[in-house]
Amino acid sequence: MILEIKNLKVSIDGKEILKGINLSVNAGEVHAVMGPNGSGKSTLASVLAGKEDYTVTGGSVEFLGKDLLALPPEERAREGLFLAFQYPVEIPGVSTANFLKTALNEIRKHRGMEPLDAMDFLSFMKEKMKLVNIDTELTKRPLNEGFSGGEKKKNEVFQMALLEPRLGVLDETDSGLDIDALRVVAGGVNKLKTKDNAFVVITHYQRLLDYIVPDYVHIMYDGRIIKSGNKDLALELEKKGYDWITKDLKTPA
Amino acid sequence: MDQTGRILENVTQGEYKYGFVSDIEAETAPKGLNEETVRFISRKKNEPSWLLEWRLKAYRHWLTMEMPHWQNVSFPPIDYQDAFYYAAPKPKKKLNSMNEVDPELRATFEKLGISLEEQKRLSGVAVDAVLDSVSIATTFRSKLAELGIIFCSFSEAVKEHPDLVKKYLGTVVPYTDNYFAALNSAVFSDGSFCYIPKGVRCPMELSTYFRINTANTGQFERTLLIAEEDAYVSYLEGCTAPMRDENQLHAAVVELVALGNNAHIKYSTVQNWYPGDRNGKGGIYNFVTKRGICIGKRSKISWTQVETGSAITWKYPGCILKGDDSVGEFYSVAVTNNRQQADTGTKMIHIGKNTRSTIISKGISAGHSNNSYRGLVKISAKAEKARNFSQCDSLLMGDQCGAHTFPYLEVKNKSATVEHEATTSKISDDQIFYCKQRGLSGEDAANLIVNGYCKEVFNQLPMEFAVEAQKLLSVTLEGSVG
Numbered sequence: 001m002i003l004e005i006k007n008l009k010v011s012i013d014g015k016e017i018l019k020g021i022n023l024s025v026n027a028g029e030v031h032a033v034m035g036p037n038g039s040g041k042s043t044l045a046s047v048l049a050g051k052e053d054y055t056v057t058g059g060s061v062e063f064l065g066k067d068l069l070a071l072p073p074e075e076r077a078r079e080g081l082f083l084a085f086q087y088p089v090e091i092p093g094v095s096t097a098n099f100l101k102t103a104l105n106e107i108r109k110h111r112g113m114e115p116l117d118a119m120d121f122l123s124f125m126k127e128k129m130k131l132v133n134i135d136t137e138l139t140k141r142p143l144n145e146g147f148s149g150g151e152k153k154k155n156e157v158f159q160m161a162l163l164e165p166r167l168g169v170l171d172e173t174d175s176g177l178d179i180d181a182l183r184v185v186a187g188g189v190n191k192l193k194t195k196d197n198a199f200v201v202i203t204h205y206q207r208l209l210d211y212i213v214p215d216y217v218h219i220m221y222d223g224r225i226i227k228s229g230n231k232d233l234a235l236e237l238e239k240k241g242y243d244w245i246t247k248d249l250k251t252p253a
Numbered sequence: 254m255d256q257t258g259r260i261l262e263n264v265t266q267g268e269y270k271y272g273f274v275s276d277i278e279a280e281t282a283p284k285g286l287n288e289e290t291v292r293f294i295s296r297k298k299n300e301p302s303w304l305l306e307w308r309l310k311a312y313r314h315w316l317t318m319e320m321p322h323w324q325n326v327s328f329p330p331i332d333y334q335d336a337f338y339y340a341a342p343k344p345k346k347k348l349n350s351m352n353e354v355d356p357e358l359r360a361t362f363e364k365l366g367i368s369l370e371e372q373k374r375l376s377g378v379a380v381d382a383v384l385d386s387v388s389i390a391t392t393f394r395s396k397l398a399e400l401g402i403i404f405c406s407f408s409e410a411v412k413e414h415p416d417l418v419k420k421y422l423g424t425v426v427p428y429t430d431n432y433f434a435a436l437n438s439a440v441f442s443d444g445s446f447c448y449i450p451k452g453v454r455c456p457m458e459l460s461t462y463f464r465i466n467t468a469n470t471g472q473f474e475r476t477l478l479i480a481e482e483d484a485y486v487s488y489l490e491g492c493t494a495p496m497r498d499e500n501q502l503h504a505a506v507v508e509l510v511a512l513g514n515n516a517h518i519k520y521s522t523v524q525n526w527y528p529g530d531r532n533g534k535g536g537i538y539n540f541v542t543k544r545g546i547c548i549g550k551r552s553k554i555s556w557t558q559v560e561t562g563s564a565i566t567w568k569y570p571g572c573i574l575k576g577d578d579s580v581g582e583f584y585s586v587a588v589t590n591n592r593q594q595a596d597t598g599t600k601m602i603h604i605g606k607n608t609r610s611t612i613i614s615k616g617i618s619a620g621h622s623n624n625s626y627r628g629l630v631k632i633s634a635k636a637e638k639a640r641n642f643s644q645c646d647s648l649l650m651g652d653q654c655g656a657h658t659f660p661y662l663e664v665k666n667k668s669a670t671v672e673h674e675a676t677t678s679k680i681s682d683d684q685i686f687y688c689k690q691r692g693l694s695g696e697d698a699a700n701l702i703v704n705g706y707c708k709e710v711f712n713q714l715p716m717e718f719a720v721e722a723q724k725l726l727s728v729t730l731e732g733s734v735g
Contacts, residue, residue: 049690052682077692089687093705102701103691110692142705163691 019223035220082165150181186211311428311438410446444474482513509545533592536564547579571600589622598628
């Protein structure tokens with residue numbers, strides 16, 4: 001088991017956003033989490049990564065057998081949890097390559113491995129660049145500074161390829177992408193998929209799932225997973241719209 | 254406190270690592286300042302009478318001046334009578350070679366990472382080490398002399414190259430220039446002198462390392478660099494001082510003369526004087542006048558400074574661009590933390606045609622510190638098609654510190670182009686979180702972000718110095734980032 005979320009409840013500024021999430025992710029699986037705006041999808045991603053603005057009020061999250069919620073964000077990353085951000089930040093003056101070398105060596109240190117020197121890192125990076133069709137020029141530019149929306153998202157997937165996480169969480173990585181960029185991003189994820197890792201793909205639209213075929217689809221609404229199924233659920237949702245799910249819930253029980 | 258605040262708190266609580274005091278017996282002038290102090294210093298150094306006269310004129314001029322108060326810093330009045338103006342390590346005997354340098358002295362510099370043993374040095378850096386008032390040792394002299402390069406202490410230059418010193422001393426920074434330049438001219442004790450003859454490209458970095466050791470001593474050194482036609486030199490300067498509760502005054506003067514056509518002087522400073530403790534007790538008052546003049550056509554002077562130390566830093570390394578097509582550059586990183594104050598920047602005076610200047614200033618304020626950029630760009634009437642580009646960025650760490658920008662522009666020629674850009678930014682929680690999500694600790698994240706911010710300036714430093722500057726930056730900001 002890679003990730004096990006049990007009855008997770010989270011609030012921000014006293015307002016409950018997640019109202020009891022249950023989700024189990026095994027190695028080799030791809031899970032899609034879908035839902036309308038405001039359903040709590042991105043909150044889930046942020047809480048998994050350890051963003052401080054949220055208060056966990058109940059439940060538990062186990063990641064590779066460890067209590068994830070007890071770890072600070074950098075430890076979670078070093079343990080192998082990767083979040084592809086919806087809005088990647090810019091860091092002026094720090095090249096993507098330099099940033100990733102620092103990050104990779106932190107993770108290697110955590111795993112008791114020797115740090116890679118500049119030469120070894122470079123050849124390792126080149127390998128990963130091919131995987132996601134990233135331009136050398138992009139890795140030399142300051143991290144995300146002046147990148148187009150598509151470049152930023154590609155850069156997230158590139159970082160994920162390089163850091164080789166056990167669990168990749170993609171937070172609306174498809175939003176704002178044209179179809180070509182979408183293909184590149186999805187293609188990257190497909191190539192990274194192994195029997196030892198897993199992905200949670202958060203998305204608003206079904207179209208990403210034309211390229212990344214999930215093993216499971218979960219529909220989130222109002223802080224809960226209200227329906228789970230296989231990829232057909234996503235197609236049905238696409239056809240009928242979110243109202244199809246939510247109108248049942250709005251009628252009093 | 255938010256996340257960044259906490260990290261900042263951590264990063265800015267680093268200890269000053271150079272605060273030790275060496276047990277070296279010093280010979281000092283009687284405390285206080287009067288004409289007799291000036292004569293005492295001159296006598297100690299066996300100076301020619303012209304120099305004593307020059308000092309006395311400076312001293313008398315200083316008496317007529319008043320301490321300036323326009324800078325954006327505050328400190329109690331300085332009692333100039335309550336300090337020593339000359340302190341020299343007592344020589345056991347006259348030195349004939351480096352091997353005879355007092356072991357304790359040698360150990361002091363070793364501890365600072367400055368090796369005086371030139372044979373053992375692999376890196377090509379010639380060092381002039383100045384402790385309190387006196388130059389201790391200059392390395393690689395004979396090798397440089399083969400190329401006709403003079404690199405020695407100021408005192409030696411006065412004895413061995415009096416004509417050069419007499420001709421250029423005070424030509425770029427006259428003793429009438431300002432209060433501290435006048436004071437320095439009266440009581441300066443030592444410093445470095447460097448002359449690069451025509452057509453010579455100095456093959457190694459020249460470096461002076463300044464160290465204040467004795468208590469209650471002011472350090473007043475003078476540096477004079479002259480580059481002839483087609484000559485090039487890269488010069489580095491580093492400074493540290495012991496931790497003491499009382500403030501100590503450092504009032505140096507640096508004069509650069511890019512004399513001939515195409516002469517190029519690159520002057521880099523990593524200033525790490527003791528900044529005082531967290532509550533602002535003690536620390537060095539760093540009141541320095543640095544200026545260069547580009548006389549030759551297409552000559553160039555570049556100032557690069559990384560200012561991390563001192564309780565108060567007050568300096569404006571400037572360039573007078575007299576020769577046509579000459580170039581002035583100023584790259585600065587000024588970091589203030591705790592109660593430190595800095596009012597620093599540059600002056601670019603365009604006189605010649607097609608003269609160009611670039612100003613890149615990066616201020617970083619943390620803790621309760623105050624950091625001001627103050628810069629003058631002056632285009633005189635004859636400076637046809639002169640160009641200036643200024644970029645002044647401020648980075649705030651935490652919400653208790655201040656950043657200020659005071660640009661002054663005087664343009665008297667219509668064909669000139671002057672550009673000024675300024676930004677103020679903060680390290681955001683989102684940036685820190687992003688880095689953490691990739692496995693970096695909060696502190697490493699902050700260092701990475703700050704170093705990225707300073708990159709344009711660090712790129713100007715010689716490799717070894719750039720590494721040292723990065724380390725210094727993280728030590729200075731230790732305890733202020735997360």
